[in-house]
Amino acid sequence: MSTQEQQGPSSSGMPPRQGAPANPPGPENPSCPTCERRMVVRQVAPVLFASGLDDVIYGCEKCGTEVKCTIKRT
Numbered sequence: 001m002s003t004q005e006q007q008g009p010s011s012s013g014m015p016p017r018q019g020a021p022a023n024p025p026g027p028e029n030p031s032c033p034t035c036e037r038r039m040v041v042r043q044v045a046p047v048l049f050a051s052g053l054d055d056v057i058y059g060c061e062k063c064g065t066e067v068k069c070t071i072k073r074t
Helices: 003-007
Strands: 040-046 053-059 066-072
Antiparallel strands (some): 053 066
16 A cells, blocks of 8 residues: 555545645646756747637756647736
8 A cells, every 4th residue: 555545535635636746837837757857938939820829838957858838828
């Protein structure tokens, strides 16, 4: 049995989620899929023919991995 299964329900009455990170990163600061470090914004560009959407390219300063996410403009 894992340690999460042995702890039982949390104080909120809900059991802990299996396989979920403790602090999942938000869309504004994703973690690098390769080295797990926080990524920085490299480029922001509007999505053609889609009003209110932007393509954001995040880059890892340690390993150079890039991730492209499409987000709703605020």
